[in-house]
Every structure is written in C-alpha cells, then in structure tokens.
Amino acid sequence: MHKIFNKIVLLSTIVLFMTDLSAEPYSERSQQEDLQAVFDKIRVAKRTVSYEGEISMVIKRERGDRTIKKKITAKPPRDFNEELILTEDEKKRLEEFRKKRTSDMPESRRRRYERMSDRFRRGGNSLNSFANTRVDVDLLQQNYNIIFQTGEEIAGRQTYYISIKPKYEMRFGNEIWIDKETGIVLKRIGYQPQELTKPVFIEEFTKIDYGEIIEHTERRYRRDSSTGDRERHSGRGRGSRFNTREFESIDELPERLKDNIVVPGQLPGGFVLDKLRITREKEHVTIHQIYTDGLIMFSVFQMRGRLPEQLREAVSESRHGQRRQGGRIMLHKKVDNDHFIIVGEALPSLLRSVLDSIPEN
Numbered sequence: 234m235h236k237i238f239n240k241i242v243l244l245s246t247i248v249l250f251m252t253d254l255s256a257e258p259y260s261e262r263s264q265q266e267d268l269q270a271v272f273d274k275i276r277v278a279k280r281t282v283s284y285e286g287e288i289s290m291v292i293k294r295e296r297g298d299r300t301i302k303k304k305i306t307a308k309p310p311r312d313f314n315e316e317l318i319l320t321e322d323e324k325k326r327l328e329e330f331r332k333k334r335t336s337d338m339p340e341s342r343r344r345r346y347e348r349m350s351d352r353f354r355r356g357g358n359s360l361n362s363f364a365n366t367r368v369d370v371d372l373l374q375q376n377y378n379i380i381f382q383t384g385e386e387i388a389g390r391q392t393y394y395i396s397i398k399p400k401y402e403m404r405f406g407n408e409i410w411i412d413k414e415t416g417i418v419l420k421r422i423g424y425q426p427q428e429l430t431k432p433v434f435i436e437e438f439t440k441i442d443y444g445e446i447i448e449h450t451e452r453r454y455r456r457d458s459s460t461g462d463r464e465r466h467s468g469r470g471r472g473s474r475f476n477t478r479e480f481e482s483i484d485e486l487p488e489r490l491k492d493n494i495v496v497p498g499q500l501p502g503g504f505v506l507d508k509l510r511i512t513r514e515k516e517h518v519t520i521h522q523i524y525t526d527g528l529i530m531f532s533v534f535q536m537r538g539r540l541p542e543q544l545r546e547a548v549s550e551s552r553h554g555q556r557r558q559g560g561r562i563m564l565h566k567k568v569d570n571d572h573f574i575i576v577g578e579a580l581p582s583l584l585r586s587v588l589d590s591i592p593e594n
Contacts, residue, residue: 265370268381271393271411272368278416279364281448283308286388286441287318288360292434305361309447313361360418360436362578363409369507372527376400376503384410387419388438397528398429401502403583404529405433415443426580480509494520495535495571498590501583503527524587531577531584533591540572564588 290301302318319327373379377397384394392410399406406424411417420437424430480486483494483506490511503526510521520535536544564575566588573591575584 264381265374268379268395269368269370271381271395271416272366272370274416275364275411275418276367278412279307279361280310282415282417282446283444284415284417284441285444286438288436289439290434290436293432307361308444360421360438363407363418363421365578366528367525367530369525369527372503372505372525373397374527376526377528387412388441390414390419390441392419398424399426401526402426403501403580404526405580410437415446417441477510477512480511482506483509485509486511490520493537494522495568495573495591496522497533497587498592499586500524500590501526501586504529529577529579531575531579531587533587534572534574534576536572536574537570544572544574566591568593 285306286304288303288305290303292299292301304316304318306312306314377399380394380396382394384392386392387410391413393413395407395409395411397407397409403426405426406429408420408422408424409418410420412419419441420435422435423433425433483491483496486494486509494509496506504524505526507523507525507530509523512519512521517536517538522533522535524531524533561576561578562581562584564581564584566573568591573588575588577584
C-alpha cells in the first residue's frame with residue numbers, strides 16, 4: 234500500500250512539472266502585450282480625455298536649473314491650451330525683451346517673431362508630444378532597453394513606469410509615468426544621447442483634474458477593390474481635390490511609381506520603413522515615406538516640380554535647408570526636379586545623415 238502511494242505521489246509530481254513547463258511565462262509575451270496596450274492607451278487618451286492641471290518643468294543646465302510652471306487645459310479632440318504661469322515681474326521682463334528684439338526688425342519678420350513669441354508664452358509640453366508617438370513594441374525592444382513596472386504615485390494618481398534607453402547613438406533616453414486609469418502621461422524625464430544618466434529635463438503634473446471622456450474613433454483607410462490598396466479620402470466630401478493611398482512596402486507600389494520613388498541610401502541603425510503614402514492634390518503628387526525604430530518616427534517627402542505655397546514659404550524661411558517648427562526639425566534638399574523634405578522629432582544630426590544619403594542622380 235505504501236509503495237502504491239509513493240507511485241501516485243511521483244506521478245502527480247511529474248504531471249505538475251510538465252504542466253509548469255507548458256505554461257507560458259508572463260515575463261515575455263504577456264508583458265509585451267501589456268506594454269503595447271499601455272502605449273496604445275497613451276495615444277487614445279490624447280484624443281478622448283479632457284482635463285485641467287498644472288505642470289512643473291525643470292530644465293537642467295550647467296549654470297543652474299531653471300523651473301517653468303504651466304497651466305494646461307485639454308478638451309479633445311483638438312482644443313489644447315497651455316499658458317506659462319508668470320509673476321508680474323516676469324511678465325514685464327518678457328514684454329520688454331520682446332519689444333527690444335522687434336524694434337529694428339522689418340515688418341514681415343516682426344510679425345513672424347511675434348507669432349513665435351506667442352507660441353513660446355503658451356509654452357511647450359513634452360508630456361503631450363509623447364502622446365503623438367505610435368509605438369511598435371516589437372521594434373522598440375530590438376532598439377531600446379526597456380523596464381516596465383508599477384510606478385510611484387504622481388499628482389495623487391496610480392501609475393505605470395516605463396524606462397526607455399536607446400541601444401544606438403543619436404537618440405534620447407526617456408523615463409515616463411502613465412496614469413493607470415486614463416493613459417495620460419503624468420511625468421517624463423529626458424536624457425542626453427551621449428550621457429543616458431544625465432537628465433536634460435524633468436516635467437510632471439503637480440495637479441490634474443479630469444473631465445469628460447469622449448468616444449474614440451480611429452481614422453480608417455479603405456481597400457481599393459480593384460487593386461487591394463488602402464485608400465483614404467481627405468474628408469472634404471464628394472468631389473474632393475485629393476486622396477491618399479497607403480502601402481506597406483515598396484513592393485506593393487504600382488510599377489509606374491516604383492520607377493520614380495527615391496529612397497535614402499542609408500538609414501540610422503534600427504530604423505525600418507513603416508509605410509508609404511501616395512497623395513494626389515491637383516497637379517501635385519507627393520510620395521511620403523515613414524520610417525521608425527519603434528519609438529522615433531521621421532518622414533521623407535518626395536515632391537516633383539513646384540512646391541505648394543505653404544511649403545515654399547517654410548523652405549524659404551529655413552536656414553541652410555533646416556528649420557525647427559514646434560518640436561520637429563525640417564530639412565530640405567533639391568535633386569534635379571525633385572524636392573526632398575525630411576521632418577521628424579529627432580536630433581538634427583540623425584535627420585541630416587538621412588538627407589545626405591539621398592542619391593544625387
């Protein structure tokens with residue numbers, strides 16, 4: 234009887250051991266799916282969650298840190314407002330500086346500077362800009378070292394913590410804290426590309442009050458029944474002036490477009506083609522290549538012939554083919570009859586290396 238009991242115990246142990254081997258570990262695929270869900274929630278939150286709050290941003294400098302405080306109001310999908318919280322003395326000094334800078338400027342340049350100053354007074358929000366990023370976790374983990382866990386409480390809210398440190402050069406490091414319930418990024422620390430232990434800034438909500446949450450709808454592309462291509466019209470109704478077709482790779486392009494497209498000769502480490510979009514507007518055809526390393530994205534626009542008026546103005550105002558607009562860098566180059574414009578929230582040196590690799594003929 235005792236021997237039979239021992240055999241039953243042994244068999245039970247073997248069954249339990251085999252069951253444990255067949256169970257999928259949480260640390261890999263399940264955690265990866267959770268991480269992707271958090272990043273997707275961040276993007277959706279920007280378009281659906283309304284709130285009011287106050288932000289403190291500490292800019293780390295050799296000559297001493299500078300602290301900026303801002304009041305922020307978000308009413309999705311498009312109403313987003315920021316204002317610097319200034320003392321009366323700071324307001325006075327800012328206005329004096331503005332007048333001094335514009336006193337000898339030509340009228341056209343003065344108007345541009347005042348528009349820029351107005352944007353500066355409204356501030357800039359790295360927390361909100363991070364929500365613009367469409368993250369591919371599979372690619373992200375190939376190019377960055379990731380830590381994902383429960384974070385500290387920020388502004389009275391429970392958070393997830395994600396550390397993102399690059400494996401390649403010319404990329405910033407990040408630490409972010411995300412509201413578990415809403416998906417709003419509550420805190421972010423940015424790090425120098427050359428020194429991933431040295432913060433550039435620390436920005437976080439000190440106070441946040443949530444309002445209405447609206448229903449989220451994705452912008453969808455439809456398939457062309459004859460070609461299988463995904464197509465999106467501009468949303469301007471019947472008789473629209475232009476439409477956009479989207480492709481996953483160059484191989485999907487029609488033959489007539491394959492012969493005309495020019496791709497960068499060399500990409501920075503870890504970057505791959507995400508998608509292609511072909512847009513037709515009147516006489517203009519724009520080939521839009523989108524590249525990503527899982528976190529950072531940049532676009533290469535190829536336009537033949539005369540540039541649209543808005544782009545001509547932007548290019549003419551650029552210095553040495555480079556212009557900064559908001560957090561984005563814009564670079565321009567003309568090869569024969571084609572204009573190439575690169576836009577992205579990346580280091581200028583990274584984008585410049587891509588532009589320089591575009592063949593001259």
